[in-house]
Amino acid sequence: MATTGKQLFTTLEADGTLTVALEDVTLPDPTGAQVLVRMEAAPINPSDLAILVGGADVENAEYSAGKFVAKLPAPVNAASKARHGLKLPAGNEGAGTVIAAGDSSAAQALVGQRVSCVPGSAYSEYCLADANLCLPLGDHTAEEGASAFINPMTALGFVETAKADGAKAILHTVGASNLGQMLTRICLEDGIELVNIVRKAEHVDLLKGQGAKHVVNASDSDFFEQLTDAIRETGAFCGFDPIGGGTLVDTAFKAMERVAYEQMTEYSRYGSNQMKRMYIYGRLDNSPTTLTRSYGFGWSLSGWLMFPFLQAIGRDTVMRMRQRVRDNLTTTFASHYKTRVTLEQMLTRDAVLDYRAMKTGEKYLVTPWG
Amino acid sequence: MATTGKQLFTTLEADGTLTVALEDVTLPDPTGAQVLVRMEAAPINPSDLAILVGGADVENAEYSAGKFVAKLPAPVNAASKARHGLKLPAGNEGAGTVIAAGDSSAAQALVGQRVSCVPGSAYSEYCLADANLCLPLGDHTAEEGASAFINPMTALGFVETAKADGAKAILHTVGASNLGQMLTRICLEDGIELVNIVRKAEHVDLLKGQGAKHVVNASDSDFFEQLTDAIRETGAFCGFDPIGGGTLVDTAFKAMERVAYEQMTEYSRYGSNQMKRMYIYGRLDNSPTTLTRSYGFGWSLSGWLMFPFLQAIGRDTVMRMRQRVRDNLTTTFASHYKTRVTLEQMLTRDAVLDYRAMKTGEKYLVTPWG
Numbered sequence: 001m002a003t004t005g006k007q008l009f010t011t012l013e014a015d016g017t018l019t020v021a022l023e024d025v026t027l028p029d030p031t032g033a034q035v036l037v038r039m040e041a042a043p044i045n046p047s048d049l050a051i052l053v054g055g056a057d058v059e060n061a062e063y064s065a066g067k068f069v070a071k072l073p074a075p076v077n078a079a080s081k082a083r084h085g086l087k088l089p090a091g092n093e094g095a096g097t098v099i100a101a102g103d104s105s106a107a108q109a110l111v112g113q114r115v116s117c118v119p120g121s122a123y124s125e126y127c128l129a130d131a132n133l134c135l136p137l138g139d140h141t142a143e144e145g146a147s148a149f150i151n152p153m154t155a156l157g158f159v160e161t162a163k164a165d166g167a168k169a170i171l172h173t174v175g176a177s178n179l180g181q182m183l184t185r186i187c188l189e190d191g192i193e194l195v196n197i198v199r200k201a202e203h204v205d206l207l208k209g210q211g212a213k214h215v216v217n218a219s220d221s222d223f224f225e226q227l228t229d230a231i232r233e234t235g236a237f238c239g240f241d242p243i244g245g246g247t248l249v250d251t252a253f254k255a256m257e258r259v260a261y262e263q264m265t266e267y268s269r270y271g272s273n274q275m276k277r278m279y280i281y282g283r284l285d286n287s288p289t290t291l292t293r294s295y296g297f298g299w300s301l302s303g304w305l306m307f308p309f310l311q312a313i314g315r316d317t318v319m320r321m322r323q324r325v326r327d328n329l330t331t332t333f334a335s336h337y338k339t340r341v342t343l344e345q346m347l348t349r350d351a352v353l354d355y356r357a358m359k360t361g362e363k364y365l366v367t368p369w370g
Numbered sequence: 371m372a373t374t375g376k377q378l379f380t381t382l383e384a385d386g387t388l389t390v391a392l393e394d395v396t397l398p399d400p401t402g403a404q405v406l407v408r409m410e411a412a413p414i415n416p417s418d419l420a421i422l423v424g425g426a427d428v429e430n431a432e433y434s435a436g437k438f439v440a441k442l443p444a445p446v447n448a449a450s451k452a453r454h455g456l457k458l459p460a461g462n463e464g465a466g467t468v469i470a471a472g473d474s475s476a477a478q479a480l481v482g483q484r485v486s487c488v489p490g491s492a493y494s495e496y497c498l499a500d501a502n503l504c505l506p507l508g509d510h511t512a513e514e515g516a517s518a519f520i521n522p523m524t525a526l527g528f529v530e531t532a533k534a535d536g537a538k539a540i541l542h543t544v545g546a547s548n549l550g551q552m553l554t555r556i557c558l559e560d561g562i563e564l565v566n567i568v569r570k571a572e573h574v575d576l577l578k579g580q581g582a583k584h585v586v587n588a589s590d591s592d593f594f595e596q597l598t599d600a601i602r603e604t605g606a607f608c609g610f611d612p613i614g615g616g617t618l619v620d621t622a623f624k625a626m627e628r629v630a631y632e633q634m635t636e637y638s639r640y641g642s643n644q645m646k647r648m649y650i651y652g653r654l655d656n657s658p659t660t661l662t663r664s665y666g667f668g669w670s671l672s673g674w675l676m677f678p679f680l681q682a683i684g685r686d687t688v689m690r691m692r693q694r695v696r697d698n699l700t701t702t703f704a705s706h707y708k709t710r711v712t713l714e715q716m717l718t719r720d721a722v723l724d725y726r727a728m729k730t731g732e733k734y735l736v737t738p739w740g
Contacts, residue, residue: 051639079664086637244663267456269421273678280663289661293614293650294449297675303667308643 042094091122242282271296461492612652641666
């Protein structure tokens, strides 16, 4: 009873030619803990974009039905060497209905149910997913469950990471993003102080309207003072940043150190001993991270990625996090979408140029069946 | 019975004028756990230099007997704002004879003994030191005991830090330094694999002559391949770097990632999950640290400073480390000096220009009494 349907693949050749195209794929029957899901909705997250469009010249790509072919600039292509010649699926997460299952009890229990899943090939009509990562959605729609994994588990992961560091407050550098708004709701519920950085006055209003107490605007001329004040008021010496490139992480460390230094009673050539931690969890800016190290030696900058984090933190904590997501899917963990597109529509020039821009609050949802 | 002697002070005015000069100072009698030490030898470590000369224009300074006055370039001076108007002692460590003690038993036990000490004001004829940080030197000379704290506890601290990270091998970016040679001896004794980076062919020979197995020369055109090979052979995913500025840390992460990536069985857009850690423990290069982040998300870069590390690791471990230093002072933990200078001589132009250059293997020893 093999199942055939359309699936998106992204292929990078050694010469820098990126082909993103739909193909008809016949999936084998699910085995073990696998479930076969008829996909109904899948978001385009920033973490999906790297593999979908990366640094490709999508403005000048060739677009045709169910396909585009673009060139990667030479430096980007050189940095992507590990991908050369590989045809990869795309779409971390989504939601759909389980139409077949392997013989494990976890898989069998899901047959006929609508689930949130994390197949890594969510941009498809059908896909195979791990039953252990599926969340049964009950009466929720596929749209409500499409983003139930990446953003919720990332935001909850920040809180767990901060707690493990002994932090009582968190800095987040993209407060107005879907993830940022979710983190704002979580921190309000949990009584954790949060400093949100945004880039537009309207986003200050947006977050304050949602109850956020500390929102600082990086576009304001007194941004550094705003940030320092907010860190002083909250004690946010632990921050998360998906931008990565440039000087924002450095600025955050400087503001943290200024607050720590104010509280010292005597001069130290080594700066404060207050531990300052920043985590980079994305690549919105691929340019190098610049660190002036003008904040003593009590600092740490790390990469942060959800899946290794979940592996490290252990199954019990993960299950507790998953349950919380399920219980609050349309409130705390709700995501919002600008547009719905079919698999074909997501490969058109207008769509690609728009979602590639990753504008705050303008997330796309792929609905394979329209 | 107050004691009077010469002591070096370094003062930075708001206008960028740095005055380093000897003064006659009358010390109060030691109290509690304090001991009064007649200083006989004190090294000029890189960690002392920042406060002694920093980024001052010592070439064009005014030198007179027991004094020099130099200008800090405007950017350096602006970054040193916290020091403006402060008159600071200098000299982290040294050795001398305890001539008086406070009434604590630890202090009283040291009277009449030659000790290694960590007064923070070691460039002086007499100073007050904490008895708890003193190491009785027995029959050792002051020169043998002068550097018994900073380098030995730093090198042992690297090993403890690497162990706490679960690392079995260590990368050190300045293998030929006094500290690097000490770390080489420690790792040989403890059976820990060590990758030493040096910058001169003669330093490759020097370290190999001391038994080092993995020495790579950053001046060679195939440095990156040498480094990658050494990391592959040792599994050194944990490194220590006192340079800080530039791209060396980034290069180390890249080499670690290349090795980790070779061992992966399938492509991941996120890079390897192998945790790669680098610690910056100095400021030999004040320029910004540049991170390309082209090594996935499994990386962490932290500042590392000995005193907070010792505070965090606990008294028992510190005492065990101290005992090891004492037992191996003239072997594992021996330091070597290029020149001895008096307090007056260390403030002459020739001396300042020479030790400021921080050439590998050319450490100065200050001997206040000649």
